[in-house]
Amino acid sequence: MTPRPAFAIVVTAIWGALLIPGLLGAALAPMFFDAPGSMNNPAAWFNAAIVASFPCLCLLAIGGTWIVWFQSKHNPTRRSTYAQIAVACLPLIPVAYVAAALIVGTAGVILSGQPLGLHGTIVQH
Numbered sequence: 001m002t003p004r005p006a007f008a009i010v011v012t013a014i015w016g017a018l019l020i021p022g023l024l025g026a027a028l029a030p031m032f033f034d035a036p037g038s039m040n041n042p043a044a045w046f047n048a049a050i051v052a053s054f055p056c057l058c059l060l061a062i063g064g065t066w067i068v069w070f071q072s073k074h075n076p077t078r079r080s081t082y083a084q085i086a087v088a089c090l091p092l093i094p095v096a097y098v099a100a101a102l103i104v105g106t107a108g109v110i111l112s113g114q115p116l117g118l119h120g121t122i123v124q125h
Helices: 006-033 042-072 078-088 092-112
Strands: none
Touching (some): 006 078, 042 092
């Protein structure tokens, strides 16, 4: 029995829908370099690369899932199922990085004693 491409269709729908906002984010990635001196900041380069990689990984996940499905059509194995899942999860790499950065940043603010949402440069009345 030939496996149906249900998983590949779901992956295509999800990452295809998220590709459009991902392209907008990638187009805005050069804004990481707006501040003076940020061209020499490795964190700015890394963050811009992470944001710009999301649409590329979406396309890679879509294409890779279909390629693995096509190859597994002739010889379906448990390994091909795991390969499809691994390829489909590639766009989660930048998502996980952004989520971790937000958690670490928020924890840093909480532990510093500074009120959430306020910068230290705000004049208090």
